[in-house]
Amino acid sequence: MKRIVGIHGVGQHRPGLTVPQAASELAEVWLKALARGAASADARDLSVVYYADLLRMPGRQGGAQSLDDLETAEEESVRAWLRELDVPGGVPAGRATGFLRQSLAWLARSRGLGAQATEWFVSTFFREVHTYLQGYDGSARFRVRARIAETVAARRPDIVIAHSLGSVAAYEALWAYPHLEVDLLITLGSPLALPHAVFDRLEPEPVDGRGRRPPGVKQWVNLADPGDLVAIPPGGVEASFDGVDTDRSGTVAIHTFDFHFVANYLASPRVADLLRPGPD
Structure with a gap:
């Protein structure tokens, strides 16, 4: 059975829950979605890193409403x-x-x-x-990355699945803690290549306009629905980062309207294929 760590995207604040409770609740959501894609047999050992609490500025709501x-x-x-x-x-x-x-x-x-x-x-x-x-005091980025690294070090997953903003945090965490080793990184609906807003602000900074696969990651597969408004420019991750396995990555149609919803990505046959057992 593969060990999997998930990194959630935006809008996942769980008020009233402790961090472990919120992480457990998200893991149940992810497991149900994976089951829809017939990946449950290989995804029962799954934990999700919850970090939305670290993006809550004092005296200010976390997610803007308008x-x-x-x-x-x-x-x-x-x-x-x-x-x-x-x-x-x-x-x-x-x-x-x-x-x-x-x-x-x-x-x-x-x-x-x-x-x-x-x-x-x-x-x-x-x-x-x-x-x-950036954060209100510059520390949110480091605390999110540290929490991801702590979970990856403790769980020692075979696979890390990171969605949306979670793919940015996972990418930076795996670079910041290069001793962490992961067989497969799957990024879903990733804004990593989004010019100005994300790509140009990454740590480590892209060299000659290109990012690179984190050193402890053996394989990186990026999946994006062709209509995903966050995963732009289309094909940007494969075009802007070295070490993305383009032979197994690319576009995947997950839903006509909810093209950024993590549950639809997780339920896609492409993710199920990636989670199926392979030769050791």
């Missing part, structure tokens, strides 16, 4: 993201929340999404990304 809650730097990350999506009309500089809201409404309509849900997700995503990368 664009109005974002600070200037967070808004600029949204603008950079919209420019990558080539939203019609361009994205002006400066604080213009009304224009951003119109751009998101257009994006939601073009993708068949709800405008309110899209704004909530985008606001939450970029609030948590910014908090992780």
Whole structure:
């Protein structure tokens, strides 16, 4: 049986629960999703690293509810993201929340999404990304990475599965603690290659415009739904990072609308294939 450690994405705050309780609850969600993809037989030894509590700034809600809650730097990350999506009309500089809201409404309509849900997700995503990368005192990034490293060291997993922002935290943690060894890193819906907002702010810093597979990782497979609004530019991880196993990675259609939802990634046949036993 393979030992698996999961690293969750954004919007996973579990108020009222202790860290172990929240991690256990998330593990149950992941196991149910893996079972949908017929991967449960090889995924019972699974634990999920919970770190959302470390992204909660004192006196401030963790995930922004709307664009109005974002600070200037967070808004600029949204603008950079919209420019990558080539939203019609361009994205002006400066604080213009009304224009951003119109751009998101257009994006939601073009993708068949709800405008309110899209704004909530985008606001939450970029609030948590910014908090992780910079934080209110600069320590959130290091504490998240340390918690991931502690779990990986204790569990000694064969596989690490990291979703969304969790893929950024996992990538940096495996670089920061190079003694950690993992047979397979699977990143799902990853924003690692997102210019300006993520890629250019990674630690270690990309060299000559390229990142690299962490030294303790034997194999890295990246999966992204072609409609995933977070995993952009399309094919960016494979194009921007050395050591990604492109022969087994690429796009995977997980859902018509919920193309970033971790449960749909975990339930995909592609993930089940990766978790099936292979030769020692």
